[in-house]
Amino acid sequence: MTTSAFFPDGGPLSEEEFFALEEATDRVELFDWSLHVTPAPTPRHQHISRRLANALEAGATPERLHVVEAINVRLKPGRIPIPDVVITSDIDFDEQAVDAEQVLLVCEIVSPSNASADKILKMHYYAEAGIPWYLIVEQETGALHLYRLEGRHYVERSVTKVGDLLHLTDPVDVTIAPEKLLPPR
Template sequence: MTAATIESDRGSGHHPWEYLLQTWQELDVPEGWRAEIDEGQIVLVPPPHAHHSGIAGTVQRRLYTNLSEELGIYQKLSVHVAPLDKLYVPDLVVMPTEVIAAADPETSEPMDASEALLIVEITSKGNAREDRTKKYRAYARAGVPMYLLIDRFDTRGATATLFTEPNEDGTYKRSDAVPFGKPLPLPEPFGVTLLTGDFPG
């Protein structure tokens, strides 16, 4: 992961977040890369490994099994964590289709993370720590009901963890973790079991 630090132009009268967001919107990001805003800087995230994309595809197919038409699953959807002025681009986001339909087609404003029902992050070697700590805390602060962390680089072995019941202090009250190869039940409105043994790699 590489980071490009953008200093706020204090003479412009803009709030630092507004300046960073405007800069983010104007970036010409290389194909396959993602630009996020974290800790007052813009971070460029390189394209993922093929296995990473394979896991995302497997999870997405499973989530759609019983999913209502009122919910959609979106890849590379930017979300704003308003309490912390952060902007992330998760691997998968489950959000009401009406929220997506109501987005302004003339702007590239990120969606409010608090509107998400589930956010999925799949770790890469370069970002595993951020997914386990910063993003965990951010999604909890935003009130995202479910955070699914698929950690291929956990020191205890590859693990999938579903965090639920977010607290305003940036933690989740409950976590259900399984090693790759074991099933992980996902509650309603999904009502499916994630078969981690189907993950590539």
């Protein structure tokens, strides 16, 4: 997929044009009115995503929060990433995008091919949008990096490796064992 297919005049893409794109096997995100295209996630990535969402769901349901995978999150006009997993407050399940104000925790599952986008670019964008918690899962090792928003930047609160447990109390109360997220080897 090339950007020329989406930029016939070489100009920026509006949100309306972005939402009008037909579904593709590629993951298409909008960053500052420009498309960011990555290949569809691997089975390993999707396995981790599903397991993580299931683990978070246990704590979200009693709090009347929602755990959703791979949805459009509008950080600001013209900036719409697709995080791997989010925990939200009450949302309209029929809208094309969830506003950042509704997102309490955002999670990205990092692979070597997208590490800089998740650890630098998206981290900055999520912090700028005011999302309180950011969880990064290292796809290869299973390590969980939990960040809390302080001011305009994230501060790392914990690193949980295989064999240890991550105890979340905010925005949900759950315990996650990294090895339970990983597929069998």
